[in-house]
Amino acid sequence: MVDFLMNIELHQNSTYQQQIREKLVELIEQDTFGDKPLPSGRKMAELLGVSRNTVVLVYESMVDEGYLVARERCGFFVHSDLLMVQRISNSVQTTTKDAPRPSHQPNWSKRLQKQPSQLSTLNKDENWLNYPYPFIYGQIDVNDFPLYQWRECSRIAESKGKLHEWVEGFIDMDDPQLVAQIRQQILSKRGISAKTDEVLITLGTQNSLFLLTSLLADKSVTFGVENPGYANLRHVIALCDSPLKALDIDHQGVQVGEQLKDCDYVCVTPSHQYPTTVTMTIERRKALLEQASKDDFIVIEDDYESEVNFIEKPLPALKSFDQDGRVIYTGSLSKSLTPGIRIGYLVADSSLITELRKLRALHYRHPPSNNQRITALFLSQGYYDSHVRRMRQSYEKKWLLMQQGIERYLGDCEIHSTAGSFCFWIGLPEAISSHLLVDSAAAHGILVESGDSLFMQKDAPENYIRLGFSAINSDKIIPGLAILGGLINELRPVT
């Protein structure tokens, strides 16, 4: 029986030792061996077609770990402690297999105070990797990840002498080295000089926005948000029952004046407006801050895609012009490095950071300390900076290809031409529905995003799409756009 169970197909994706060990752990958990010996090293080696030595090394490491015991001339056995645990858990599982009593079950739908699953948002296809032409936004090309450098920093953080700096957790604090590096290497380049107690590490911009609204929003507090804009920002504000005000934007960014007057908070994406990619001009930035002081509102700056400018030098952050302490600043490494590690940062008045830190401790304590430390090392060795510069060059090529392809194949669409972004915001000819296009594109292996969920109004224009290019391979850009152009033509009403 064991022969059959151990009949695993060894593959090349991980070491044989690792695969054999994983399988043995699984079989032991299922109490397969009982108090019988495991197959001998020789037998197991034959079964699996590996060297006897490979099997023996696994067995011996599992003796060291207390999984197995070696009995002289009898072979390897499962440690008796483990057998006992298995039997307890098996007996428990048996006793609980009684029939369910449906009439006693709770009514969950009545108990939900919110239904976040019903919120409309950009539908991210988890299987985007399966599309040959993923014009998806917010994901990265895994080949761009600076693997060697990250691994080196991870190795340093996991060395014996450094362990105590993160293994114990930070209670409600952050890694001081990460805060120092973010101030020195990221914020300073955005023109922001922040003190240590004005910075909080978060789990990315979404988390920064959630922490801020948790602390500041309430049903009596109005938030102005860009329209179209980031749907998940509207959703976190709505969680706090705060009224939302849709703000109009033009080619300079959010419009100042009358529309901001009754806002308590104005949320903006000055580097590249989400999703239109418009960059807020210097004049507009100054006018916005002037009005913030005059009408006593706070500006929340999501410094989104700040590193991405392929034509001009990036403008300094809005926060760098902030003389009255009216700008709360958020940024993250999700677009520039990877969304997987979930590292963001928030800059605000120290009194606010103190409260946010305590609130964060109630939410989840702190962003994982090992990732904070690895990221700090990654910044301190200059790897982040090199990576961002390398990416900017590589994205510039993609961006130029996108421009060419869009001009050639999507020529009669409304195109927002800007100095850079990881995406293009495209208005289809009005008679064409973005949903129809998204569906027909998907059928041709092309992933594009419909823009209507980014508008606040119920009767949102249905002819906008977003084309991201951070994840797609550059070879696929022109062919993908060519197919997309053809599909748009097919959808054009016959005249």
Next chain:
Amino acid sequence: MVDFLMNIELHQNSTYQQQIREKLVELIEQDTFGDKPLPSGRKMAELLGVSRNTVVLVYESMVDEGYLVARERCGFFVHSDLLMVQRISNSVQTTTKDAPRPSHQPNWSKRLQKQPSQLSTLNKDENWLNYPYPFIYGQIDVNDFPLYQWRECSRIAESKGKLHEWVEGFIDMDDPQLVAQIRQQILSKRGISAKTDEVLITLGTQNSLFLLTSLLADKSVTFGVENPGYANLRHVIALCDSPLKALDIDHQGVQVGEQLKDCDYVCVTPSHQYPTTVTMTIERRKALLEQASKDDFIVIEDDYESEVNFIEKPLPALKSFDQDGRVIYTGSLSKSLTPGIRIGYLVADSSLITELRKLRALHYRHPPSNNQRITALFLSQGYYDSHVRRMRQSYEKKWLLMQQGIERYLGDCEIHSTAGSFCFWIGLPEAISSHLLVDSAAAHGILVESGDSLFMQKDAPENYIRLGFSAINSDKIIPGLAILGGLINELRPVT
């Protein structure tokens, strides 16, 4: 000038290359070199007292990374791209150094909807490592961390072929391998058989509780909480304005009957009641679930310290007895492995998990994907299980020492003797204030926690302390308790 700036003291905590590189990055960020060459390899080697080769390797890696350029016969220079960036950011910083305009600054205190900094909670001293006798709870001894095994899993997760499995982020999903391993290796041992869609990965139990209250709490919903109990649970419930009901506990755990009748949710810690360490008996567990169905309330089980039982076999989780789907289960690796990586898990009805997953996406997307993958590998290789068994043995020794010491030196205190926990809950003779003891103990290098903030009532008993032993070295236990006993005697009123 550069000679002076490069005059760093090289230490043995990290490699020379790493230290030199970090310093050079810092100097380049500060625009120290301008368009002048860096000191030659030979000169730098002399300055720092290292081999020329060490310096050259750093220079060459920085050329590869685009930090430096090598000009033949002229030496190494800062890349011109970098100089430009520096100058922009310097010019920005200068322009923003205008005088602040205090009259235009916002009034933050008026804007705070909450003041989490004012919540009373156990004061965790960040500097607990500086105390010779840290009887602190919730931290671990860094030497117990299974470094070698964690590093191996981290190395596997960071191999080229595995990278795409976490670098792109999970949007709102979890690592399926981690979910599978938690079901198979952790939940099954607690007697819980949960389907994949009934499990959510969180950032630890605090985060699980926060997600749950965010979804389920409201001012019309009453939460019953153990008294004394976990203060940060009360605080997250209070964030949602839900009424709290203090529940009495006895030697079998929380009392069933009248006091639970008007609760919508009853939050319990059955394995070891927090903080008294009482284990809920089987009879009480069954009675609690019986009443939950009868009076239509939900039980939230924090399966806290489930692995820690030094005398008997641990009881299966309350959730394993749950026939009506009325138990929401939470657990974490914070106590058993490390609080640093922030990995917890939540088991509930799949309809609830769906909503919690969407809510989590609004809060912070997902727990970092690299940590999820490393933890999955760590479980799959059986390292977690071995670690927990090893820890149980090591803690058992400490626990016995604690018992001995407490009996010998704190003999006339009220002591809750249980079958295991990482701490002891001690009632001092009534005339002695725990705060006075905490202060005088701290002055003698002993860190103990006063228990009064764990009670709900305003007139909480002031004579309870908690003595944790997970972080203290076993050699320090008896001497520490001896000193503590002496200090208690000193505080005793003269009769």
